[in-house]
Amino acid sequence: MKALVFHHSLPREAAAKLGGGLDRRAFVAPFAPVRLDDVPEPEPPNQSWVRCDTVVSGICGSDAKQIFLNGRRDNPLTALLSFPHVLGHEAVARRSDTGERVVLNPWLSCGPRGIDPPCPACAEGRYPWCRNFTVGALPAAIHLGNCAGAAGAHAERFCAHAGQLFAVPDDVSDEAAVLADPVSVSLRTVLLCPPAEGSPALVYGSGTLALAAVGLVRHLYPDVEVWVACRPGPRAALAAKLGAHAVLSAEPDVLVEEVGRRCGARTLVPWSGRSWIQDGPAVVYDTVGSPETVETSMRLLTTGGTLVISGVEPPARFEWTPLYFKELHVIGSNAFGVEEVGGVRKHAFEHYFDFLGAGLDLTPLVTHRFPLARWREAVHTIARRRRTGAVKVLLEP
Secondary structure, eight states: OEEEEEOOOHHHHHHHHHHHTTOGGGGGSTTSSEEEEEOOOOOOSSTTEEEEEEEEEEOOHHHHHHHTTOSOTTOGGGGGOOSSEEOOOEEEEEETTTOOEEEEOOBOOHHHHTOSSOOHHHHTTOGGGOSOTTSSSSOSOSBTTSOTTSOOSSBSEEEEEGGGEEEOOTTSOHHHHTTHHHHHHHHHHHHHSOOOTTSOEEEEOOSHHHHHHHHHHHHHOTTSOEEEEOOSSHHHHHHHHTTOSEEEOOSHHHHHHHHHHHHTOOOBOOTTOOOBOSSOOSEEEESSOOHHHHHHHHHHSOTTOEEEEOOOOOOOOOOOHHHHHTTOEEEEOOOOSEEEETTEEEEHHHHHHHHHHTTOOOGGGEEEEEEGGGHHHHHHHHHTHHHHOOSEEEEEO
16 A cells, blocks of 8 residues: 655655755655655554544644654654654544544554553543553554554554544534544643633644634633734634634744733843843743744743743754743643543543534634645645645645
8 A cells, every 4th residue: 555654764864854955845855764655554463453544634743844854863752753654643534344434543552552551641541641652562652653563644544543543423524523633732732721811822823733722712712812923924814714813923022022012011121132021921822832932932921921832843042031030831732632621521532523513613724635646745835834825734545
């Protein structure tokens, strides 16, 4: 079958990285580490796993970062990967045994690894906190899509543990269903620090996680003002369409000044000229996670406020004095599991389907769709997202 495979190879990665600095098409060139391969049909590791026929898969930000080699070799999570692997972990599929349409919870935690009893984290439904990502029946991996022993979803077929598969309600479209994974990521981000009454919530970014956070805050906390910091263009217009009360500049100094003006806060100007305020939004959901966005968030948060970071960019130095001076809280947000919404604890996917039934519609996030064979075109569309307006790009076998 056909599958999009990443081959870890230092010569290939070096060639793609050097070429990509001149032309981003080098990241998908024949010499790059990722390519569409003919691979053997996937085999279930044991009877608890089932084959699934992929209906549609979403290109996640982590897929794109891997293809564009946007990372550092000292990243600690390299201890939790195995190669080569078939990419992709956001998927709608049909079980080959029942024909049922399902969405994939990709975490390769204790259950899929055949570990019983499960670790305390898995027993509580916090699958991203699993302590067994390197042991059990599978090679080291966090989830499907970065495991050498369990193919990901950017393929004609994949296998998954039965406990990883959630039935899709009949009245939910494929486009809505494939968003279950990224929307659940943003749900976790919002739940880690719900917006404060009477204070705006600022969402930093304009990708899938950012726009999903906008929709979720508007749905769950309709009285809260939502501001979005992003570059102008089609994605900024989409933020407004999804209910953002204000779309602000992503240029750091302009953003701080604009937030200060909206909050009625006095602007403080240090020797550097980079202003900051003490009375801003109570929470910032940073879906970018770059040194620039983290530093700027600290400059504009209210004293005692909270920064929740779900995006991941390579690290670099930034000025973080406001962290201690304003006694800010910084929380990392890692994916999803069993979550509590309105006093009800269940898997984030189940909450998401409830939200759909109550009227939440985030399908405008799906902006492009390509056959798997045209994966290079899909990647180019993401690389030129400022021009194309790409948010969630889908692949179909």
